[in-house]
Amino acid sequence: MYITLDGVSRQYDSIWAVDRVTMGIGKNEFVSLLGPSGSGKTTLLRIIAGLEKPTTGRVLIDGEDVTDLPPHKRGVAMVFQEFLLFPHRTVSENLAFPLRMMKLPAAEIAERVAWVVGILSLGGxxxxxxxxxSGGQQQRVALGRGLVGRPKALLLDEPLANLDRELRQEMEVEIRRHQSALGIPFIYVTHNQEEALSMSDRIAVVRKGRIEDFAARTDIYDRPKTAFIAQFVGRSNRFEGTVDAAGRHVATRCGTILALPAPLTAGHAVQLFIKNEKLRLAPDDGTDGASHGANRLACTVKDVILRGAYADYILAFGDRELNASRPRSERAFLSGEAVIAHLNPEDIDLFDMDGERPS
Ligand SMILES: Nc1ncnc2c1ncn2[C@@H]1O[C@H](COP(=O)(O)OP(=O)(O)OP(=O)(O)O)[C@@H](O)[C@H]1O
Ligand SMILES: [Mg+2]
Incomplete structure (x- = not known):
């Protein structure tokens, strides 16, 4: 592994902002640290950068233990949410600044600035x-200032948080392209799951200073390891209930019966998640005799939100709401319509009440 965190912790007063984190990041990997506010993402990134000293543990970069090295001797660069450009310096001067600090000869500075201006389309x-x-151009300059020193790794702390959605999506593609082209690891901190999913090879889900899971983005999305991840990544409907005597169904608190993907111990209290896009909808025209059987929930459409290629449906089910997201190419439903929402047992993610997969 190109970057290794070995039992890294950071304590502030009584709290552990980072708690025994061990992980390895490959040479050409795009890794996101994804977690809610206050989970310890920035602290972890600052520890890698050398801006923060770990209370315990070691940081290795390219085979070297850098735990006691200051930031400028680690060869990594960091890009922040607040671009931190110098307002009274031009783009060129901003880009040249880290190189002047490194005391490089003028000719080399000019050459490297021209290089980042080229790759980041800042010409002119x-x-x-x-x-x-513009905001996007400022962010490119900030990115350029990170890359101009030819770092061994680039650390990015919510660099797109101040940009509007459209620009953010463009920049996501661009940042990912730079990572691939440069062949250095990018470690990208965000609380935005869409950003993490769009760019990363692997995602580390951070919760209360710990890594809840570190896996390929598809695994994080499709096979969440814990209830926390199921809730945090993607959008889903949650049910609580108790496994019936035969161990094959769950009687939920909202009064419905759900068939389980695999048998479980009778009486087991569980929580189930199904992603909005996995909830299938059919008109409830009374012809479907099984319409109120297991995994088929009779609902009424409360609201329809158009999202371009998708329609999001808010469904009234008893005294709660369910959320479904369906492609517009499918039959559309209108507010007030009666529908059957169908949950395929294979699409259910099931956890103990403590959030772990039942053994
Ligand atoms: N210098 C500090 N002194 C005391 N506590 C701190 C300090 N820096 C961070 N913390 C605490 O450590 C925890 C983790 O903070 P951190 O900034 O790493 O979270 P984060 O995941 O980056 O959150 P956000 O998404 O809001 O940026 C928080 O509880 C925070 O209050
Ligand atoms: Mg932060």
């Missing part, structure tokens, strides 16, 4: 000041 903007740039 070199003489402008930050307040004469």
């Amino acid at each position: 903007l070199e003489k402008r000041y930050p307040n004469q740039l």
Whole structure:
């Protein structure tokens, strides 16, 4: 592994902001640290950068133990949410700044600045000041300032949080492309699951200072290891209930019966999640005799939200709501319509009440 965190912890007063984190990141990997506010993502990134000292544990970069090295001797660069550009310096001067700190010769500085201007499409903007740039251009300059020193790794802390959605999506593609082209690891901190899913090879889900799971993005999304991940990644409907005497069904608290993907111990209290896009809808025209059987929930459409290629349905089911997301190419439903929502047992993610997969 190119970057290794070995039992890294960081204590502030009485709390462990980072708690015994061990993970390895490959040389050409895009890794996201995804977690809610306060989970310890920034602290972990700052520990890798050397801006924060771990209370315990070691950090290795490219085979070298850098735990006691200051930031500028680690060869990694960091990009922040607040772009932190110098307002009274031009784009060129902002880009050249880290190289001047490294005391590189003028010719090499000019060459490297031209290189980042080229790869980040900043040509023509070199003489402008930050307040004469769009948000996306400012973010590119910030990215360029990270890359200009040819770092061994780039650490990014919510770099797109201040951009609007459309620009953010463009920048996601661009950042990912730079990572592949440069062949260095990018470690990307975000609380935005869409960002993490769109760019990463692997995602580390951070919760209360610990890594809840570190896996390929498809595994994080499709096979969440814990209830926390099921709730945090993607959008889903949650049910609680108790496994029936035969061990094959769950009687939920909201009064419905759900067939289980695999048999479980009778009486076991469980929580189940089904992603919005896995909930299938059919008109409830009374012809479906099994319409109120297991895994078929009779609902009424309360609201329809159009999302381009998808329609999000808010469904009234008893005294709760369910959420379904269906492609627009399917039959559309209108507010007030009676529908059957069908949950395929294979699409159910099931956990103990403590959030773990039942053994
Ligand atoms: N310098 C500090 N002194 C005391 N506590 C701190 C310090 N820095 C962070 N913390 C605490 O450590 C925990 C983790 O903070 P951190 O900034 O790493 O979270 P985060 O996941 O980056 O959150 P966000 O998504 O809001 O940026 C929080 O409880 C925070 O209050
Ligand atoms: Mg943070």
